[in-house]
Amino acid sequence: xxxxxxxxxxxxxxxxxxxxxxxxxxxxxxxxxxxxxxxxxxxxxxxxxxxxxxxxxxxxxxxxxxxxxxxxxxxxxxxxxxxxxxxxxxxxxxxxxxxxxxxxxxxxxxxxxxxxxxxxxxxxxxxxxxxxxxxxxxxxxxxxxxxxxxxxxxxxxxxxxxxxxxxxxxxxxxxxxxxxxxxxxxxxxxxxxxxxxxxxxxxxxxxxxxxxxxxxxxxxxxxxxxxxxxxxxxxxxxxxxxxxxxxxxxxxxxxxxxxxxxxxxxxxxxxxxxxxxxxxxxxxxxxxxxxxxxxxxxxxxxxxxxxxxxxxxxxxxxxxxxxxxxxxxxxxxxxxxxxxxxxxxxxxxxxxxxxxxxxxxxxxxxxxxxxxxxxxxxxxxxxxxxxxxxxxxxxxxxxxxxxxxxxxxxxxxxxxxxxxxxxxxxxxxxxxxxxxxxxxxxxxxxxxx
Amino acid sequence: xxxxxxxxxxxxxxxxxxxxxxxxxxxxxxxxxxxxxxxxxxxxxxxxxxxxxxxxxxxxxxxxxxxxxxxxxxxxxxxxxxxxxxxxxxxxxxxxxxxxxxxxxxxxxxxxxxxxxxxxxxxxxxxxxxxxxxxxxxxxxxxxxxxxxxxxxxxxxxxxxxxxxxxxxxxxxxxxxxxxxxxxxxxxxxxxxxxxxxxxxxxxxxxxxxxxxxxxxxxxxxxxxxxxxxxxxxxxxxxxxxxxxxxxxxxxxxxxxxxxxxxxxxxxxxxxxxxxxxxxxxxxxxxxxxxxxxxxxxxxxxxxxxxxxxxxxxxxxxxxxxxxxx
Numbered sequence: 130x131x132x133x134x135x136x137x138x139x140x141x142x143x144x145x146x147x148x149x150x151x152x153x154x155x156x157x158x159x160x161x162x163x164x165x166x167x168x169x170x171x172x173x174x175x176x177x178x179x180x181x182x183x184x185x186x187x188x189x190x191x192x193x194x195x196x197x198x199x200x201x202x203x204x205x206x207x208x209x210x211x212x213x214x215x216x217x218x219x220x221x222x223x224x225x226x227x228x229x230x231x232x233x234x235x236x237x238x239x240x241x242x243x244x245x246x247x248x249x250x251x252x253x254x255x256x257x258x259x260x261x262x263x264x265x266x267x268x269x270x271x272x273x274x275x276x277x278x279x280x281x282x283x284x285x286x287x288x289x290x291x292x293x294x295x296x297x298x299x300x301x302x303x304x305x306x307x308x309x310x311x312x313x314x315x316x317x318x319x320x321x322x323x324x325x326x327x328x329x330x331x332x333x334x335x336x337x338x339x340x341x342x343x344x345x346x347x348x349x350x351x352x353x354x355x356x357x358x359x360x361x362x363x364x365x366x367x368x369x370x371x372x373x374x375x376x377x378x379x380x381x382x383x384x385x386x387x388x389x390x391x392x393x394x395x396x397x398x399x400x401x402x403x404x405x406x407x408x409x410x411x412x413x414x415x416x417x418x419x420x421x422x423x424x425x426x427x428x429x430x431x432x433x434x435x436x437x438x439x440x441x442x443x444x445x446x447x448x449x450x451x452x453x454x455x456x457x458x459x460x461x462x463x464x465x466x467x468x469x470x471x472x473x474x475x476x477x478x479x480x481x482x483x484x485x486x487x488x489x490x491x492x493x494x495x496x497x498x499x500x501x502x503x504x505x506x507x508x509x510x511x512x513x514x515x516x517x518x519x520x521x522x523x524x525x526x527x528x529x530x531x532x533x534x535x536x537x538x539x540x541x542x543x544x545x546x547x548x549x550x551x552x553x554x555x556x557x558x559x560x561x562x563x564x565x566x567x568x569x570x571x572x573x574x575x576x577x578x
Numbered sequence: 579x580x581x582x583x584x585x586x587x588x589x590x591x592x593x594x595x596x597x598x599x600x601x602x603x604x605x606x607x608x609x610x611x612x613x614x615x616x617x618x619x620x621x622x623x624x625x626x627x628x629x630x631x632x633x634x635x636x637x638x639x640x641x642x643x644x645x646x647x648x649x650x651x652x653x654x655x656x657x658x659x660x661x662x663x664x665x666x667x668x669x670x671x672x673x674x675x676x677x678x679x680x681x682x683x684x685x686x687x688x689x690x691x692x693x694x695x696x697x698x699x700x701x702x703x704x705x706x707x708x709x710x711x712x713x714x715x716x717x718x719x720x721x722x723x724x725x726x727x728x729x730x731x732x733x734x735x736x737x738x739x740x741x742x743x744x745x746x747x748x749x750x751x752x753x754x755x756x757x758x759x760x761x762x763x764x765x766x767x768x769x770x771x772x773x774x775x776x777x778x779x780x781x782x783x784x785x786x787x788x789x790x791x792x793x794x795x796x797x798x799x800x801x802x803x804x805x806x807x808x809x810x811x812x813x814x815x816x817x818x819x820x821x822x823x824x825x826x827x828x829x830x831x832x833x834x835x836x837x838x839x840x841x842x843x844x845x846x847x848x849x850x851x852x853x854x855x856x857x858x859x860x861x862x863x864x865x866x867x868x869x870x871x872x873x874x875x876x877x878x879x880x881x882x883x884x885x886x887x888x889x890x891x892x893x894x895x896x897x898x899x900x901x902x903x904x
Contacts, residue, residue, distance in 0.1 A: 190756035400753035
């Protein structure tokens, strides 16, 4: 045996080991007791609501985003701490993927952060289950001052009569196109107000002129924004309260419109569309060079521009632009179980109304919701793409239609169902009518249940 | 009561204990047993707190209508409603069962065959075989990693490396990973490629077979095929059995590849909607945690039955060299 340990002279070494083990165990036991006592003492300290406005408060705050957003958020929160030295922040942030899994798990365990970022896909899920604090009282007392916000934007934070999320900014869907590639083919760029049929005809030319290397347009049949706007242009809605605002016939017509576009080679084949359907910004066809247009949010042009050398432009989705509305790019909400509601509300008020924060954030969280801040921020935008998207939104603002209600609970499921059934048609696994039928049935069940 | 840790560590103490008066050993042994549990406690607490109690809790949840963000006061018991819905009213559920069974039925035998085949090639201690063993094991080290699945997606897309390779022979490939008819096959290939772990176990098993058997068979003029079939396979059957049980369980639990390749959707057109992925989506996208819990328990029961079934067939084909049946 290679490892022959030397025996201690005069007596077995094992006795020694046993004795020291007992001592060790006693020590461990005592340490464990002390440790748990320490934990419970610390826990007690946190629970006490303090009447003293200068008592130290640590607020947890959670958002999704990239490095740039982390930096500007850190800076904004540091400004608040500077003005209120007793308030510090426990900051957590991560990429978009997996954000809602974590938020849901934290919330289910009663450990949700005091302040969290949320969007209209999830706001109703949380608000309808009473996980967000109703901020109406703060709104009425102007402790969260929204008097400089466009009223429709404020309304877009209300779920079942409760002010559930404070919009940080405004955005609207935008069709983003590759200006460099289109002008190289000698074609005119798309314009706001062109009809869906115009777009498809134009896209067919792009495909032909590029010799099939560049498809004219992304097929947005799996994009709920596009379906929603298309429905609004016909006087319908995606949602009517807690059910769909459209019939299977409407959806079948929508699927058929794009089946036609694919048949005419205006849009790419199913597998290329599929790579973009999941919504990942870096995989959008306008930057992967597969198609000349992509259907996204107008403010995403800044992010997209980082993934391509070509110059990008943004116009409204096809059809009558009055079908678009000022949508809250994202909200800040307060967890129902927070122990520092007043402080958290004050922090949100600061973040959405301070011109200094507005300058730090730019258009990263949408075009500032406070129109005074917006007016101060927009001229100072250095990024050409950010400027283009805010110019686009400002121009479109006069044409915006009334905002619909915040999408109901189940919206996230409806979005993924639309992708599944639109792809069924794209891959020719189902007819438009059959896929639309199944979509409408399952979507209604998802919203109702 | 399990044997105390002290006994296992210090057999030298045992004789002293048996010679001592009768009253002492029981208290001493009790103390030692306690010490054993104390030493076990880091694992035991983790097992109870992170595995056992949440698992039992999920069994209770499966009979309720709990959704992830509901407050507990709204939760009602609904009996077997979740199970009933799963079996009778959820077409996606049965679709995911079909996808998973197809995946496991093809991936597990192919993976085991690849592992055994390569192990047979590498069993002799030739020069360089150590390197080859490491190289073949490498994919398993990366096993289940997200990065690997992303590489796979890039390789088997329309403009991927695999199609570029096919083009050398004038073959126009498909967008494999993004084609509903081929996406699952891409996943199966990913699973089979990671055959390193069972291969290493096969190698260890092959080393245990005494060379005398082969020598005796050679003297009797047995062909290589006969030697494989009549010496290698019976001698290796306990190892094969072990690998089979492990890989079947592993195969049914496939998640990462499907999750990454489909961007977390099970697409295109639900073609990679594996059981575990469907379960995850039910819990975290639809927030239907009670329903997801019910799915998890059915899954556990089916895997349990399947494993028991494999065990019960064991006595027909697994041979233990020490002559002890079962």
